[in-house]
Amino acid sequence: MQRAIVHMDLDTFFVSCERLVNSQLKGIPLIIGGGVRGVVSSCSYEARKFGVRSAMPMGMALRLCPQAKVVKGDMELYSKMSHTVTEIIQENAPVMEKSSIDEFYLDLTGMDKFFGAYKWTNELGAKIEKETGLPISYALSINKTVSKIGTGESKPHGHQEIPPVGVHSFLSPLPIKKMPGVGDSTFRLLSRVGIRTIGTLSEMPVDVLQQMIGKNGTDLWRKANGNDDSPVVPYSERKSIGKERTFSSDTMDIKEVKGLISGMAENLAHQLRQEKWLTSTVVIKIRYSNFDTETKQCRVTYTSADHTLARVALELFDKVYSRRMRLRLVGLRFTDLVHGTYQMNLFEDTAELINLYQAMDNIKNRFGSDAVGRAVGFNFSR
Structure with a gap:
C-alpha cells in the first residue's frame, strides 16, 4: 500500500501568536527575541525581506532592518x-x-x-x-x-x-x-x-x-531519490525528567549538596536540549535522615538553560531545607514539558552565551555528558 x-x-508561529493578541503588529517587520546582545528567535516575512533570519544576533538584525518592531516573546x-x-x-x-x-x-x-x-x-x-x-x-x-x-x-x-x-x-x-x-x-x-x-x-x-x-x-x-521509510511516531507528551541521589552516608555538607544540585541541573538541561524539550516547573526534593520527605517547586518561563534552572533549584533548596538535620537524599525534577528548540527559550541571553551552550553540547554529544561541565557541580554529580 x-x-x-x-x-x-x-x-512564523511566534509572530502569528503575537499578532493574534495585538493586531497592530500585522503587516510590519517584526522580530521576536531578546535585547541588543541577544538573538532572533523568530521574525516576520516582512523582516526577512531585509535579510533577517532566526538565530541571527539581534544587533545585526536591527542593522539590516532598523525599522523592525522587537517583541521579547511569550512562551506561555x-x-x-x-x-x-x-x-x-x-x-x-x-x-x-x-x-x-x-x-x-x-x-x-x-x-x-x-x-x-x-x-x-x-x-x-x-x-x-x-x-x-x-x-x-x-x-x-x-x-x-x-x-x-x-x-x-x-x-x-x-x-x-x-x-x-x-x-x-x-x-x-x-x-x-x-x-x-x-x-x-x-x-x-x-x-x-x-x-x-x-x-x-x-x-x-x-x-x-x-x-x-x-x-x-x-x-x-x-x-x-525520494526514499524515506522512517515512520510517523505516535505522539505522547512527556511530563517530566529528573534525577535523585541517595548519599552513602547521611550528610550536612551543604556545599556538597548544592554542588550536586548544580550538576544535576546541568545534566538534565542538556538532556532537555538534546530531546528538544523546554520546562516550566522546577521541583526540588529532600529526604532527612529520619525519612521525612519534603518538596518545593517553582514556575519559570519555559527554558532549557542550565544556568537559569540551577539558580532556581538552589533557591528552592534554601527554602525547603528548614531543619538542621542530616540529609539522606536530594532530587531535582523538571516538569510541565513542551517541545521547543534551543533558541526558542533564550530570549534574554546573549549570542555569546548561546554559542557557549552549543559548544558544550557538541563536546558532550561527542565525548559523553561527563566530558565538560561547570566546576561548581562537576565533582559532586559525576
Missing part, C-alpha cells in the same frame, strides 16, 4: 496555542507525530484514495485556521522527507500534493539546502564538488558519497 504522509508547519502563549493545535489534530488524525512546538507529521495511509487524503488534509488545515486564527502550510506525499520539503516550498500559507509519479520531478531542481539534514558544513562540502541540486545528488554513486560525508551519505542519497 502506498504511504500517505502529511507534514504541517505553522507559519506559544505553548498554549501549540497545545490547542495539537488537540485539534489529535482529535481528527489517525496517527500524529509532534516533531516540534509548531510542526506535525500525519500518517493517512489507507484513508480512502490518495486524492481523498489530500481533500481531508485541506479540510483539517481549514479547521485549524478557523479555530485558532493561525496560518498553516502543509504538503502530502509518500514519506516524511518529501512532504517536509513540500511544505517548505509551499510557504507562506500554502499547500500542495506531491504524488508518487511526481516526486522525482519535484525534488530534482531544488537546491540541496532544501533537504533536511544538509547543514552548512555538508552544503559547503557538496558544493565544492559541484553537487548543488537534489537531482545531482541523487545521481551520485552512493559509495562516493559515503567516502565524502560518512554514513550519512547513504541516507542523503536515499532521500534525494
Whole structure:
C-alpha cells in the first residue's frame, strides 16, 4: 500500500501568536527575541525581506532592518496555542507525530484514495485556521522527507500534493539546502564538488558519497531519490525528567549538596536540549535522615538553560531545607514539558552565551555528558 504522509508547519508561529493578541503588529517587520546582545528567535516575512533570519544576533538584525518592531516573546502563549493545535489534530488524525512546538507529521495511509487524503488534509488545515486564527502550510506525499520539503516550498500559507509519479520531478531542481539534514558544513562540502541540486545528488554513486560525508551519505542519497521509510511516531507528551541521589552516608555538607544540585541541573538541561524539550516547573526534593520527605517547586518561563534552572533549584533548596538535620537524599525534577528548540527559550541571553551552550553540547554529544561541565557541580554529580 502506498504511504500517505502529511507534514504541517505553522507559519512564523511566534509572530502569528503575537499578532493574534495585538493586531497592530500585522503587516510590519517584526522580530521576536531578546535585547541588543541577544538573538532572533523568530521574525516576520516582512523582516526577512531585509535579510533577517532566526538565530541571527539581534544587533545585526536591527542593522539590516532598523525599522523592525522587537517583541521579547511569550512562551506561555506559544505553548498554549501549540497545545490547542495539537488537540485539534489529535482529535481528527489517525496517527500524529509532534516533531516540534509548531510542526506535525500525519500518517493517512489507507484513508480512502490518495486524492481523498489530500481533500481531508485541506479540510483539517481549514479547521485549524478557523479555530485558532493561525496560518498553516502543509504538503502530502509518500514519506516524511518529501512532504517536509513540500511544505517548505509551499510557504507562506500554502499547500500542495506531491504524488508518487511526481516526486522525482519535484525534488530534482531544488537546491540541496532544501533537504533536511544538509547543514552548512555538508552544503559547503557538496558544493565544492559541484553537487548543488537534489537531482545531482541523487545521481551520485552512493559509495562516493559515503567516502565524502560518512554514513550519512547513504541516507542523503536515499532521500534525494525520494526514499524515506522512517515512520510517523505516535505522539505522547512527556511530563517530566529528573534525577535523585541517595548519599552513602547521611550528610550536612551543604556545599556538597548544592554542588550536586548544580550538576544535576546541568545534566538534565542538556538532556532537555538534546530531546528538544523546554520546562516550566522546577521541583526540588529532600529526604532527612529520619525519612521525612519534603518538596518545593517553582514556575519559570519555559527554558532549557542550565544556568537559569540551577539558580532556581538552589533557591528552592534554601527554602525547603528548614531543619538542621542530616540529609539522606536530594532530587531535582523538571516538569510541565513542551517541545521547543534551543533558541526558542533564550530570549534574554546573549549570542555569546548561546554559542557557549552549543559548544558544550557538541563536546558532550561527542565525548559523553561527563566530558565538560561547570566546576561548581562537576565533582559532586559525576
